Amino acid sequence: MPRSTPETRFAEMKRYVVFSDEDAARLAAFRATAAPHFERLTQEFYDRIRLHEEAHAVFTGEAQIARLQRSLVRWLERVFGGTYDEVYYAETAAIGRMHVKVGLPQRYMFTAMALIRVSLIDLAEASGPDGIQVARSICRLLDLELAIMLESYRDDSIARIQHVERLEKEVLGRSLAQAQHRYVNAVELARVVILGLDDAGTIKLFNREAERVTGFARDEVLGAKFVDVLGIDPDRDGARIRELLSTFFATTGEAATSPVTDVPPLETAIRGKAGHGRIIRWHFTHAPTDGDDVSVFALGLDTTDERALLERTKQQERLAAIGTMAAGLAHEIRNPLNGAQLHTTFLDLALRDINANSELLDTVHVVRDEIRRLGGLVTEFLDFARPRPLVVKPVDVRTLFDRVAQMTAAQAQGREVTVTLDLPTTPIEFLADRAKLEQVLLNLVQNAIEALERGGKAVLRARRQPRTVTIEVEDNGPGIPSGSPIFDAFYSTKSQGTGLGLSISHRIVTDHGGTIDVVTGTGATIFRVVLPIEGPQTMSPHSPEGRNDG
């Protein structure tokens, strides 16, 4: 039987049960005989159901049964309609879907069909000699009805399974996404170098911290040997790592399934991409698994800075010890200097008494000046090495400025420069260690005077802000080369300088909780000291006994 269009499912089913046009015609012809019995048949059908508790329980109530009774009549009319085309198929499928929707168990669909079938066959057989033929047609069609409706159940089952599968997939996907999110981020964001290695020590995983510490991008190192790419000394550290990895791989089989974590850390030097050295403390973990070639995780902590800090601390302790010793020595130097100075004084006077020539006197004066210089150096050194606690009291800026001006007047006059004070009319008072600030300003003004040419000008200025007082020392000298480490100890551009003055000033100002900086440019150099009006707020490290300790 050649067909121009593909056979539909319904056609295929009809072909299988051999439902022919004769069957259709026979059913249509029987309709007139059967129709008067439809009401009775449906009544009996539902009475039967009422007797069966479980089947009856499928329905919500008599109203529904009445509605369904009418539907059953319509269905019977359809069964004997005589047209069994694709529209018929679609209608039956819709009825099947309704059964699925209301949750009618398949067994009731079958048994109900059996009840109707028996009633209809009885009708057919009672109708006459052709009754058996009609009964056969009825059976074929009712089986087609069942088959079509079963398709609905099957489609529904498939849909349900697909739905469940989709849900499961979604859940799985979510948990995968979660796991991925958690672990990828944990690995990527950890401030720990994390490497995944295979059995051959090849890098398979290289996290962001590893990139940061080594300077290598992961593309550059994935697939390379861990020891080689990080420039680990192959003889010492490299050998230790190889030995460690070989102990991992010696434990094969069952023992290898649980992670080996109790491996002592191993510290190695590595070389980054730019050739820079870092110290890494590694924790190796053996965690092999089927389905992943990464069997070893190397977790590394960059201990370079920690080590450097430790070194610096040790260095500072050494320096502190040396400082204490040097301070003791510096004090003690003052005694022989004193003896030398007194004897030089005597020599000077005695030479004058005998009218010695000026060359001799000048020589003695040089010795006297050098001793004085040594004494000054000792004092400055001691100020630097062993700063004394701050003595914080109210300080009047004008008084402070007047004293500084007075103390520098001779020097300014000698170098033919002028020092002027620039103060607001309203007095400024703030909390500070007067003597220490005097030392700072003296240092700054003296530096300014020394920097000036003849006729140069220096200004000592103060201004008050709500919470701070700003003191400036400005000169119109040649300025300071940019980048000079002027606040560093022992940095000096003066042949007679100790290089401690600004360093001490810096410390005094910061001890007060203030700042000192310098602006230098063409025509003016300004040292600016900003101090809190309320004095130092926290105890400075150099005044452990507190601010009121004298």
Place this chain on the structure above:
Amino acid sequence: MIPKTSNDAASAPPMKILLVDDDERSGHMLAGLLRREGFTVEVCPGGLSGLQRLACEPAPDVLVTDLRMPQIDGITVARLARSHSPAMPIFIVTAYPDLARRLDGIDPAPQMFIKPLDYPVLVEALRGLPRGKRA
């Protein structure tokens, strides 16, 4: 062989200075220089002899003392001097000025001179002492 000069305060009796310093050579040199200025100077080569001297009459007009000395230090000497003569000017010449903090609160405050001593400044300070303050 201390060179001599004329005594500025010829009319008044010379100021009597008690100089306490365990560094004998420096002490004697300073004493010599001060005598040359016209002062009367007694030298004690340590804290103990300083205390002994202060226990005797007549009291000096001024005490000039080192601070850091073995056994009896300059602080003790200065305190005793003040307890005997509350107005006695005290000059401290020391390599360890921090030690003088132990004299904080003593009135009138001692004058501090850090070694190496700026000799003209000391002489000026001695000359500038009001006559009335002399015991």
